[in-house]
Amino acid sequence: MPALMLLVLTGLVVALAGPASVGQAAVAPSKYVQIAADPRMRSEIPRVAALVNEAVPQVAAIVGAIDLQPIPVRVYADRAAMLEGTGMPLRSGVVGLAVLPAGVIHLDGSERLAKVDKVVPHEVAHVLIARVLGGEGLAALPLWLSEGIAEYAAGTKASQVDPIWVRALSEGKSLRIAELDEAIGAHDDRAGLAYAEAASLVSFLVAKRGEGVIAELLRSIATTHDIEVSLSEVVGWSLDELEAAWRRETVREWRWPLLFESQAVWFTLMVLLFLAGLARYLRERRRRQESAEDDW
Numbered sequence: 001m002p003a004l005m006l007l008v009l010t011g012l013v014v015a016l017a018g019p020a021s022v023g024q025a026a027v028a029p030s031k032y033v034q035i036a037a038d039p040r041m042r043s044e045i046p047r048v049a050a051l052v053n054e055a056v057p058q059v060a061a062i063v064g065a066i067d068l069q070p071i072p073v074r075v076y077a078d079r080a081a082m083l084e085g086t087g088m089p090l091r092s093g094v095v096g097l098a099v100l101p102a103g104v105i106h107l108d109g110s111e112r113l114a115k116v117d118k119v120v121p122h123e124v125a126h127v128l129i130a131r132v133l134g135g136e137g138l139a140a141l142p143l144w145l146s147e148g149i150a151e152y153a154a155g156t157k158a159s160q161v162d163p164i165w166v167r168a169l170s171e172g173k174s175l176r177i178a179e180l181d182e183a184i185g186a187h188d189d190r191a192g193l194a195y196a197e198a199a200s201l202v203s204f205l206v207a208k209r210g211e212g213v214i215a216e217l218l219r220s221i222a223t224t225h226d227i228e229v230s231l232s233e234v235v236g237w238s239l240d241e242l243e244a245a246w247r248r249e250t251v252r253e254w255r256w257p258l259l260f261e262s263q264a265v266w267f268t269l270m271v272l273l274f275l276a277g278l279a280r281y282l283r284e285r286r287r288r289q290e291s292a293e294d295d296w
């Protein structure tokens with residue numbers, strides 16, 4: 001059995017899950033999902049089931065998952081119940097998590113699952129990625145790639161224009177790939193930045209090599225258990241080369257929008273306008289003086 005790893009992320013927890021006996025009542029099996037929900041959340045079951053059923057085939061196509069057995073999903077009435085059910089210390093803002101390798105999704109029902117349509121495809125991706133990779137492959141998957149793929153599979157198309165990332169880039173605060181995994185688990189705003197960058201990196205890979213690159217990479221990591229080797233085999237880049245290419249492209253893409261966001265540029269522009277105006281005024285004054293002399 002893999003060692004007990006407690007990797008608390010937005011939604012991804014690699015751990016040995018205990019039995020999910022949390023006093024849940026309603027159980028609804030359907031094509032791709034088996035839901036156990038707190039009786040108070042019973043009315044939400046059809047919505048959650050529909051989301052999982054919709055997500056599974058879409059995400060499976062992206063990550064190359066073949067095993068489409070129903071995913072167990074547990075819906076809790078509130079945060080305290082989820083904490084008790086999972087035994088996981090949850091970072092604030094985390095409303096869903098996938099416990100791996102068990103492959104069970106846990107959802108916090110506070111606020112009547114307000115973000116569930118974003119959370120479900122993301123967690124489904126974690127479960128299906130784990131099924132593709134198997135235990136050792138999963139252990140070899142960097143967190144940033146796991147989260148980046150989950151975000152991509154969830155259809156977060158806005159990752160490239162995520163304001164957090166754009167601002168960080170303009171302020172020179174972006175994290176290096178080597179720093180992402182640690183930041184993803186951080187309890188401050190670096191986590192948000194790390195997620196945005198992870199999603200941006202995966203979108204970049206897809207833009208360069210097509211969507212099939214995700215399934216190919218995962219299939220390769222399942223065998224090599226080594227991201228460097230797999231990246232080089234599938235994409236032809238080392239991690240450093242990926243980072244450099246991604247940074248170059250992202251900077252190029254954002255050069256103009258960022259330029260106009262920058263206060264320094266506006267200040268420079270105003271100084272230039274002032275100088276141009278001054279030069280014109282001086283020129284005009286000299287011309288008037290000269291013509292006055294002519295008149296004389």
Ligand SMILES: [Zn+2]
Binds near residue numbers: 011146147150
């Ligand atoms: Zn996640």
